Amino acid sequence: MRTPHEPADPQGAAHPIRSLTVLPAHREDVELHTADGLTLVGELALPCDDEGRPTTPAATLVTLHPLPTHGGYMDSHVLRKASWRLPAMADLAVLRFNTRGTSSPRGTSQGAFDGGAAERFDVAAAIEFAEFHDLPRRWLVGWSFGTELALMHGCDPAIEGAILLSPPLHRASDADLDTWAASGKPLVALVPEHDDYLRPDEARERFARIPQAEVIGVPGAKHLWVGESAVRRVLDEIVAHVLPGHAPLPTTWSGPVGTATDDDDRTEEDA
Structure with a gap:
């Protein structure tokens, strides 16, 4: 595990899931290789058995982070907490x-950074990595700028569907939305009530051209999904759509647990 953490507790007591809780998973540094010759750095977190050996997941989340020119990266807090919790709690x-x-x-x-254009190669490299490693039932999870990448470049035969967190719809065009509409693939947009860029009513209008799109307005939430309750809502919705019947997630964990010591819980401003 790359994240510094306190020693795991082997006693099996029920621990509350808190902001810095890190649950068991097999975590490894990975590299992605793009068609235009770049190497991208990343991490793959897999479910594991009691000995720490990786097991076959029920499904796969390919995550796309917020705008890097405004602080977004692979450790943006919702995505990082997904990697800390979902392999153990949801077999993802x-x-x-x-x-x-x-x-x-x-x-x-x-x-x-290329504003979302050349990033098409990055999205393709991530999908290809998941395919090559036989990771099943691949879903995109994009946050803000990451939703634009999903909409513009992610409607791939190898992708089952996409979940969009705080989509601003600044870069994705109607043609991109029409591509998703024609695919029939599920598309779920979680839209904060107080989003800085696109709020639920406007989001429903914009996404209406995708018949299968589901727009979920989240009362009280903001673009950055700050706070443990907001993170839990996001993770519950992801699991509910990728693995129906497996949400809501528990709020306690019985078994080994670590606590991160280097999480800055960043709240990027991004679009």
Whole structure:
């Protein structure tokens, strides 16, 4: 596990899930290789058995982070907490990576930010990585700028569906939405009531051109999903749509548990 954490508790007591809770998973640093010759850095978190050996996940989340020019990266807090919790709590694989030119404690991906255009190669590389490693039932999870990448570049035959957190719809065009509409693939948008860029009523109007799209307005929430209750709502919705019948997630964990010591719980401003 890359994240510094306190020693696991082997006693099996019921521990409350808190902001810095890290549950068991097999975590490994990975590299993605793009068609235009770049190497991107990332991490794959997999469910594991009692000995820490990786097991086959029920489904896979390919995550796309917020805007890197405004602080977004693979460790943006909702995505990081998904990797800390969902392998153990929902049997999900979580792939996180830095898009081109983006840095995090894991390292810096090669290349330079391109406003969402050349990032099409980054999205393709992540999907190809998941395919090559036989990760099943692949879903995209994009946050803010990451939702634009999902809408513009993620409607791939290897992807089952997409979940969009705080979609601003700044870069994605009606043509991109029409591509998703024609695919019939499920598309779920979680839209905060107090979002800075796109609020629920306008989101329902914009996404109406995708018949299968589900827009979920989240009362009281803001674009950055700050606070444990907001994170839990996001993770519950992800699991509910990817693995129906497995949400809501428990709020306690009986078994080994760690506590992160380096989480800055960043609240990026991004779009």
